[in-house]
Amino acid sequence: MAADPEKSVVQIINYAQGPNWVEPWRFSRVASGLGSGFVIKGNRIMTNAHVVSWSKQLVVHRYQDPKPYLATVEFIGHDCDLAILKVEDEAFFKGIEPLQIGELPAARSSVTTYGYPAGGRQISYTRGVISRIEMQRYAHIYNRSLLTVQTDAAINPGNSGGPAIQDDKVVGVSFQGKPGLENAGFFIPPNIIKHFLEDIEDDKYHGFPDAGISLIKLTNPAFRASLGLPNNSVGARIDRILQPFPKTHELLRVNDVILEVSNQEVGSDGMILYEGNRVHCSVLFDEAQHGEPIALKLWRAGEAIKLELPVFVNSADRISGNQHKEPPYLIVGGLVLTELSMNYLSSLGRNLGESVGSRTHYELFFRSHQSEELARAKPVVISKVLKHPSNVDFGVAAREVVTEVNGQTINSMSDLKAALSNSTDDFHRFRFLSGAEEALHTADAREAEAMLLKQYNIPSAERLEVLHD
Amino acid sequence: MIKSSFTLAFLLIAGFGLAQARAFDPEASVVEIEITKKTYDYRMPWVSRNEQTHKNGILVGQNQILTTADGFSGQYLCRITKGGESRQYTAQIKWIDFYANIAMLDVSEPTFWQDMEPVKLAKKIPQFGDLQIYRWRSGRIEERAAEIIRLYNDTNKMSFLQHLKLSASSEITGAGWAEVVFDGAQLVGLTESASKDNRFNILPAPFIASVIEHNQNADNPGLGNFDFRWMNAKNPALLKSKGLNMPDRGVVVTEVGGRRLADSNLKSGDVILAIEGFEVDSEGKYLDPDYGRLSISGLATRAHSAKDIIFMTIWRDQAMQSIAYNLPRAQFSKSLIPSERYDAPPHYLVAGGLLFQPLDGPLMRALDKNKPILLDYYSDRPPLEGRDGIVLLSTVLPDDYNRGYEDIRYVMVDQINGRAIHKLEDVKAALAQPEEGFHRIQFMPDEATHQIVLDSTEMPNATERILRHYRIPAASSL
Numbered sequence: 001m002a003a004d005p006e007k008s009v010v011q012i013i014n015y016a017q018g019p020n021w022v023e024p025w026r027f028s029r030v031a032s033g034l035g036s037g038f039v040i041k042g043n044r045i046m047t048n049a050h051v052v053s054w055s056k057q058l059v060v061h062r063y064q065d066p067k068p069y070l071a072t073v074e075f076i077g078h079d080c081d082l083a084i085l086k087v088e089d090e091a092f093f094k095g096i097e098p099l100q101i102g103e104l105p106a107a108r109s110s111v112t113t114y115g116y117p118a119g120g121r122q123i124s125y126t127r128g129v130i131s132r133i134e135m136q137r138y139a140h141i142y143n144r145s146l147l148t149v150q151t152d153a154a155i156n157p158g159n160s161g162g163p164a165i166q167d168d169k170v171v172g173v174s175f176q177g178k179p180g181l182e183n184a185g186f187f188i189p190p191n192i193i194k195h196f197l198e199d200i201e202d203d204k205y206h207g208f209p210d211a212g213i214s215l216i217k218l219t220n221p222a223f224r225a226s227l228g229l230p231n232n233s234v235g236a237r238i239d240r241i242l243q244p245f246p247k248t249h250e251l252l253r254v255n256d257v258i259l260e261v262s263n264q265e266v267g268s269d270g271m272i273l274y275e276g277n278r279v280h281c282s283v284l285f286d287e288a289q290h291g292e293p294i295a296l297k298l299w300r301a302g303e304a305i306k307l308e309l310p311v312f313v314n315s316a317d318r319i320s321g322n323q324h325k326e327p328p329y330l331i332v333g334g335l336v337l338t339e340l341s342m343n344y345l346s347s348l349g350r351n352l353g354e355s356v357g358s359r360t361h362y363e364l365f366f367r368s369h370q371s372e373e374l375a376r377a378k379p380v381v382i383s384k385v386l387k388h389p390s391n392v393d394f395g396v397a398a399r400e401v402v403t404e405v406n407g408q409t410i411n412s413m414s415d416l417k418a419a420l421s422n423s424t425d426d427f428h429r430f431r432f433l434s435g436a437e438e439a440l441h442t443a444d445a446r447e448a449e450a451m452l453l454k455q456y457n458i459p460s461a462e463r464l465e466v467l468h469d
Numbered sequence: 470m471i472k473s474s475f476t477l478a479f480l481l482i483a484g485f486g487l488a489q490a491r492a493f494d495p496e497a498s499v500v501e502i503e504i505t506k507k508t509y510d511y512r513m514p515w516v517s518r519n520e521q522t523h524k525n526g527i528l529v530g531q532n533q534i535l536t537t538a539d540g541f542s543g544q545y546l547c548r549i550t551k552g553g554e555s556r557q558y559t560a561q562i563k564w565i566d567f568y569a570n571i572a573m574l575d576v577s578e579p580t581f582w583q584d585m586e587p588v589k590l591a592k593k594i595p596q597f598g599d600l601q602i603y604r605w606r607s608g609r610i611e612e613r614a615a616e617i618i619r620l621y622n623d624t625n626k627m628s629f630l631q632h633l634k635l636s637a638s639s640e641i642t643g644a645g646w647a648e649v650v651f652d653g654a655q656l657v658g659l660t661e662s663a664s665k666d667n668r669f670n671i672l673p674a675p676f677i678a679s680v681i682e683h684n685q686n687a688d689n690p691g692l693g694n695f696d697f698r699w700m701n702a703k704n705p706a707l708l709k710s711k712g713l714n715m716p717d718r719g720v721v722v723t724e725v726g727g728r729r730l731a732d733s734n735l736k737s738g739d740v741i742l743a744i745e746g747f748e749v750d751s752e753g754k755y756l757d758p759d760y761g762r763l764s765i766s767g768l769a770t771r772a773h774s775a776k777d778i779i780f781m782t783i784w785r786d787q788a789m790q791s792i793a794y795n796l797p798r799a800q801f802s803k804s805l806i807p808s809e810r811y812d813a814p815p816h817y818l819v820a821g822g823l824l825f826q827p828l829d830g831p832l833m834r835a836l837d838k839n840k841p842i843l844l845d846y847y848s849d850r851p852p853l854e855g856r857d858g859i860v861l862l863s864t865v866l867p868d869d870y871n872r873g874y875e876d877i878r879y880v881m882v883d884q885i886n887g888r889a890i891h892k893l894e895d896v897k898a899a900l901a902q903p904e905e906g907f908h909r910i911q912f913m914p915d916e917a918t919h920q921i922v923l924d925s926t927e928m929p930n931a932t933e934r935i936l937r938h939y940r941i942p943a944a945s946s947l
Binding site: 214216217218219220221222223225226239240254357358359361362366369370390391393394395396425426427429434435436437438439440441444 | 700705710721738851872924927
């Protein structure tokens with residue numbers, strides 16, 4: 001038990017260098033970011049993933065200790081915005097009591113947040129009340145909603161990764177605010193923290209699994225009657241089964257009505273009563289680890305049935321921002337080709353539709369609905385054309401999605417690599433999403449490549465394997 | 470001494486010539502037009518408003534007042550003043566061509582035509598030099614100088630037609646409303662649009678003349694349009710990869726039939742080398758005998774009507790071929806999502822509080838920032854086989870009947886009660902055939918929500934109640 005929680009709270013300085021998504025061999029200037037963390041059992045520091053993303057060097061400071069210690073990322077969960085750091089120098093942990101993870105705090109109860117917000121070097125404390133507990137989108141990679149606790153305690157830049165303490169135990173990790181909401185800060189609750197810690201027990205972080213369903217409210221009496229359901233407030237409807245979730249496709253049907261999840265009744269608005277809070281039933285799906293089953297009670301074809309649905313992490317998710325893998329690329333004849341990703345689009349400007357046009361936007365966000373194969377596809381885009389006499393009149397500009405090379409459909413960077421080795425004559429032929437087509441003379445392309453790599457100090461013509469996972 | 474006298478004489482003659490350049494009297498030819506019209510709020514399509522537009526026109530013949538079509542959509546009263554007088558004459562529209570942005574008006578009162586002098590359209594327009602712009606302002610003629618910037622082929626302001634345009638610059642403000650543009654005594658054109666940087670576009674006289682000729686023809690075939698997209702073929706490797714060794718020649722067809730105007734014997738991947746005998750360069754330009762280097766996009770309207778056959782030389786399958794391209798008529802309604810809709814109130818249907826609307830350009834523009842990007846995709850995507858149009862469930866007017874669906878907005882309808890929905894009439898027909906007491910409404914597969922169900926027996930009562938509650942005058946406008 002930590003009598004003085006502040007002694008377990010550390011300041012983190014992250015010297016980070018993110019990749020350039022348009023010129024993927026390049027990295028940004030080194031920038032330093034401030035965050036907070038806290039020591040938990042096992043000589044580990046817990047913080048937010050976004051505090052330590054793209055780190056080149058991590059420095060941690062103990063409470064009121066001027067000595068900097070080097071730290072490294074041991075585990076990182078971008079979906080839940082949590083990370084574990086380790087410090088090689090064991091002296092760092094001397095005299096520090098690890099903080100224990102508590103339980104989900106009750107609404108209206110008080111918490112104190114600890115951290116090192118920007119504006120000073122000393123630890124800062126703010127006391128607040130738990131305003132509400134509900135599912136919120138986690139802003140770090142913005143791909144899903146998880147349980148979140150809202151408080152009126154100020155959570156400012158630099159507070160991220162610091163603990164929210166109640167009765168000397170951690171009841172949350174400060175992680176985000178919300179534009180437009182005053183006096184509102186959010187922290188990651190113990191349920192998510194414990195899921196993360198349990199996940200890494202096998203020394204690998206898998207992530208939060210996804211059932212792959214779009215569950216929508218079933219409050220219209222006519223829709224309920226058409227499914228043979230009584231006009232009460234129980235059961236939400238599966239409107240769509242997403243891709244690629246083969247097990248879910250095998251076990252569930254569109255218009256199945258979920259009556260219970262893990263033996264808890266689901267309301268017609270999709271909500272359950274969860275530790276005194278009315279939250280979306282997906283909170284129960286988030287309790288399962290990768291591959292574990294969830295007990296469901298369904299209403300299908302006029303009768304109630306029970307089944308167990310194993311849930312899996314969506315490893316094919318291409319929409320979520322990538323915060324830890326250098327983007328793959330391949331340069332051919334001065335054309336720089338990379339994966340069409342959320343990061344790439346975001347780097348082009350705020351208005352995604354205007355940046356690349358609706359067809360490309362559709363390719364990233366909608367095409368995956370059509371089949372499991374398309375959901376696993378990773379479209380390839382020209383991110384840049386490095387000009388050379390042999391390509392100066394290439395009639396397709398950057399931001400175009402490549403659909404075919406040398407007659408082969410392109411669904412990934414490896415497809416591209418294979419297709420480029422399949423040229424049967426003196427040309428590489430390209431087709432694009434817009435309908436445009438172009439060609440490069442293979443010998444000229446090779447010559448251009450050698451010259452351009454040298455001219456722009458590009459270490460390699462390709463990076464298809466990511467450097468670390 | 471003799472030499473000096475000769476120079477003086479020349480200057481006097483030249484000066485006299487300049488004074489005579491204004492060989493027409495704008496007060497006797499230029500008129501001011503006031504249009505009173507109905508406009509609609511496409512987000513509440515049963516709501517109409519009253520608006521007025523003021524613009525200019527010019528007499529081009531007996532009972533012929535030429536102006537642009539811009540501003541006439543929804544008009545029900547058109548009045549004309551002449552000579553700066555306060556008296557207004559009621560005008561009739563002889564014909565209006567929204568595709569070309571040209572309208573011809575008439576005034577039946579003989580007194581209007583007294584002392585009025587029609588002008589002639591220039592047969593050929595200048596490519597350089599100065600022009601004069603005229604319009605009425607507060608009962609007096611305003612004359613402004615303009616300078617030609619360039620002649621080029623571009624898209625019409627009111628449609629997707631491509632044709633010749635003239636751009637010019639002038640200090641005139643608020644132009645773009647059919648101000649008349651002269652080169653001396655010749656009518657060069659009417660202004661079509663203006664930008665903030667003192668530039669404006671002019672519909673040139675030869676284009677106007679061809680539109681007048683078409684519209685005076687009882688069997689008007691309309692203007693034609695190239696229903697294909699192309700890209701430059703500047704990259705020598707592209708042509709060589711197709712076995713064509715003709716550097717700096719041709720453009721490559723990238724998409725055919727996007728507007729679904731007609732079947733075409735062009736194919737994606739064809740290289741167009743010549744159109745009507747004009748060699749096409751690798752930037753899509755040809756050498757026009759009258760106006761020099763211009764984009765081939767204007768060849769569809771240069772001396773042609775819809776249904777004409779245009780011969781093209783193309784490169785396909787490693788061989789030179791000649792093909793006959795049947796020039797299709799420009800028609801908004803053929804597109805999956807018509808880009809424009811003129812002179813017609815918006816169509817809609819309210820059923821059980823669900824507002825259904827055909828998806829078209831005016832509705833897309835009315836949605837502005839609320840427009841889902843999926844709608845842009847459907848308006849730009851390659852042709853969708855087997856679908857004539859798209860119906861949007863644009864909003865739900867909340868009522869106990871449609872409880873649970875209140876937040877649904879701007880979703881494209883795929884089927885109702887098992888019937889494919891292409892048009893608003895399909896919605897009406899499908900709702901007449903419920904399935905076992907329910908209406909099952911299914912949305913396009915890409916939409917976030919897939920389907921909803923409503924009670925069919927309750928729908929008529931609910932519709933009546935909702936119409937009264939939201940003060941909607943009619944359940945539909947079809």
